[in-house]
Amino acid sequence: MPLHTNPNPKTDEKLTNTSMDIGLAFMVALVIAAVLGISANQFLGGYNDLLEWLGSQDFKDTLFYPMLVFIVLDLLLIAFAVTVLYKYFNLYMTPVIAPPKPPEIHVVSPDSEVVANWERIRELANSSNPSDWNMSILRADAILDDMLQHKGYQGETMADRLKILDPATLPSLDRVWSAHRLRNTIAHDPTTEHTKEIIINALRAYQDALRELGVMN
Numbered sequence: 001m002p003l004h005t006n007p008n009p010k011t012d013e014k015l016t017n018t019s020m021d022i023g024l025a026f027m028v029a030l031v032i033a034a035v036l037g038i039s040a041n042q043f044l045g046g047y048n049d050l051l052e053w054l055g056s057q058d059f060k061d062t063l064f065y066p067m068l069v070f071i072v073l074d075l076l077l078i079a080f081a082v083t084v085l086y087k088y089f090n091l092y093m094t095p096v097i098a099p100p101k102p103p104e105i106h107v108v109s110p111d112s113e114v115v116a117n118w119e120r121i122r123e124l125a126n127s128s129n130p131s132d133w134n135m136s137i138l139r140a141d142a143i144l145d146d147m148l149q150h151k152g153y154q155g156e157t158m159a160d161r162l163k164i165l166d167p168a169t170l171p172s173l174d175r176v177w178s179a180h181r182l183r184n185t186i187a188h189d190p191t192t193e194h195t196k197e198i199i200i201n202a203l204r205a206y207q208d209a210l211r212e213l214g215v216m217n
Contacts, residue, residue: 114216117143118207125203130193134186137199140206141183144176147215170212175205 117139124136145158148165155161158180167173179202185192210216 114143114147114210118210118216121203125199131190133194133196133199134190134192137179137183137186137202140203141180144206144209147210147213150215151213170209172205172208172212175201176209178202179205 121136121139121143124132124139127133141158145161148158148161153161153164155164162173162177162180165173170176182194182198182202186194207216
């Protein structure tokens with residue numbers, strides 16, 4: 001059974017283009033060879049003329065300008081070398097100035113902060129003004145709340161933090177609850193006067209709690 005082949009127009013077109021490219025390249029090669037042959041003859045002729053001219057010239061006057069050019073180039077090279085050396089010495093021989101030290105940050109420990117604030121609470125408690133007594137309770141409660149947060153006890157309010165405390169960890173927990181309720185009473189009605197004994201008992205509860213947390217000696 002005879003096989004029928006379908007001619008591919010694209011394949012024929014590629015073969016035609018390739019043949020044309022080969023023919024064109026061959027023609028260009030012939031032209032270049034001819035030009036190079038002519039150029040070579042001209043170059044050799046010019047070279048012979050140059051040799052004849054050199055043999056008939058006095059080189060003292062002829063070499064003056066090339067020597068002048070080389071002298072200028074030498075001066076420029078020396079100037080460049082001096083500039084490089086100057087920058088090198090400025091860069092590497094200049095004493096290095098150490099950067100200023102950052103200011104030291106002294107962190108106040110919780111113990112020192114508690115002691116400093118508790119002294120002020122003592123002064124308020126020993127005052128003859130009942131409003132100062134109330135202020136001492138508010139401050140003592142705030143200090144204990146800060147220390148509870150510092151110890152990692154979570155909660156939105158101090159009452160929330162007290163609820164998760166273990167009485168084994170804080171034996172004064174019941175007394176602290178009483179002192180905290182006194183604090184809430186004072187916060188809602190700061191004009192109410194309380195006896196000195198109630199104030200002192202509440203402050204002792206806060207003080208014992210701070211000692212039990214290890215932030216007060």
